[in-house]
Amino acid sequence: MATAVLAVQGAFAEHEARLAELGETCVELRQASDLRQRFDRLVLPGGESTTQGKLLAELGMLEPLRERIEDGLPVLATCAGLILLARRLDAHDDRDTPRIATLDVLVRRNAYGRQLGSFRTSLELAGMGTVPATFIRAPFVMETGRGVETLATCDGNVVAVQQGKQLALAFHPELDEDPRIHQLFLDL
Ligand SMILES: NC(=O)CC[C@H](N)C(=O)O
Numbered sequence: 001m002a003t004a005v006l007a008v009q010g011a012f013a014e015h016e017a018r019l020a021e022l023g024e025t026c027v028e029l030r031q032a033s034d035l036r037q038r039f040d041r042l043v044l045p046g047g048e049s050t051t052q053g054k055l056l057a058e059l060g061m062l063e064p065l066r067e068r069i070e071d072g073l074p075v076l077a078t079c080a081g082l083i084l085l086a087r088r089l090d091a092h093d094d095r096d097t098p099r100i101a102t103l104d105v106l107v108r109r110n111a112y113g114r115q116l117g118s119f120r121t122s123l124e125l126a127g128m129g130t131v132p133a134t135f136i137r138a139p140f141v142m143e144t145g146r147g148v149e150t151l152a153t154c155d156g157n158v159v160a161v162q163q164g165k166q167l168a169l170a171f172h173p174e175l176d177e178d179p180r181i182h183q184l185f186l187d188l
Pocket residue numbers: 045046047048049050078079080081083109110136137138139
């Protein structure tokens with residue numbers, strides 16, 4: 001088994017380090033030819049979702065990834081990754097930026113503010129208990145479609161969801177010591 005980590009921009013190295021600690025082999029996706037590698041799961045890291053979306057479209061990776069996810073490829077998406085997966089964005093956001101758009105949620109980018117929107121807290125994740133959560137200019141989920149389960153909220157806002165094998169978080173488990181969320185992803 002191997003996990004592909006989208007490595008065009010953002011905090012991908014931290015995910016790779018965490019997965020390696022759990023004994024998982026990672027391959028990096030930097031260009032379309034990397035999609036020929038064998039992988040069974042996908043990580044979409046945090047970073048800048050507009051940059052990531054544009055790069056994925058330019059590199060010809062958006063459609064192949066969308067198809068694999070629609071075919072059931074397990075995905076762990078964090079922060080910008082959640083935005084890339086979202087079917088719909090808030091009216092204030094640039095909705096024309098290319099996205100994978102396989103997760104039936106409405107997301108607002110930079111929902112906690114652009115400058116002061118970074119903080120560390122802990123929250124209750126369904127079926128897991130208390131987990132640390134680092135938010136960095138994070139989005140949150142404003143609406144969930146049918147088939148989308150809310151796994152965690154923070155101050156009443158939805159910050160973790162699951163739809164089938166798509167696990168999407170507004171925060172950054174790769175930046176905390178707790179390995180349980182990555183383990184949950186490997187167990188999907
Ligand atoms: N930590 C992050 O991934 C931030 C996401 C970023 N604010 C965006 O909108 O793309």
